[in-house]
Amino acid sequence: NSKLALCHIHLEEYREAVAAAQKANNVSTWKHVCFACLRADEFRLASQCGLEVIKYPDHVDEVVSYYSDLGHFTHLVSLFEQGLGLEDAHIGIFTELGILYTKHVPEKVMEHCKVFFNKLNVSKVVRACERARLYSPAVYLYMHDKQHDSGLKIMMERAPA
Known part of the structure; x- marks a missing residue:
């Protein structure tokens, strides 16, 4: 499912990539799909994936850097505001x-x-x-x-x- 998610990214099928990432359910796949969605300005999907990534403290800095490098500060703040509501925040x-x-x-x-x-x-x-x-x-x-x-x-x- 991880490889399937990456295939969907290359085909620019972002919804399908997110669905495959859900099945794979590993942080690396979530991160790849999140960043691909960001590059494609698919902010809702990026946010859905980003929430799965920021559950892991070791990956928070990378998400912040990626959003910041692309200049998506409002979406970054919004992602972390949503993150407050996570069960495992x-x-x-x-x-x-x-x-x-x-x-x-x-x-x-x-x-x-x-x-x-x-x-x-x-x-x-x-x-x-x-x-x-x-x-x-x-x-x-x-x-x-x-x-x-x-x-x-x-x-x-x-x-x-």
Whole structure:
């Protein structure tokens, strides 16, 4: 079924490729079909496959890179928002969505941090907040992670003169 999925990709039969990937049900096939669907601007199908790929923490970075290289940032954010609802959603999905928000949807960062604080890799999201100069969410994360000194340091550095 993996080879069948690849054949369907070469024939540009993306729906059939997704169906074959479902039968094969391995991350490598899902990834190939996802990326082929992305290249063909078949975003709904790419999303369906992408959700199967991001279940595996080791493959999250590759999906982010591929979507980003093609400039499909809205679809990438949407994929990870859908990923929050996965039965087996892991810390990497919550963390990566927080990082994506800092880059592409900054108005959603604070709410995401408040709602999913316990499911975030705090240090990664804080670094992303600081890079994006989103100091309120960074301070919030520091304070709730009991890193008061770091939170106070940001507040003092950013205080008006």
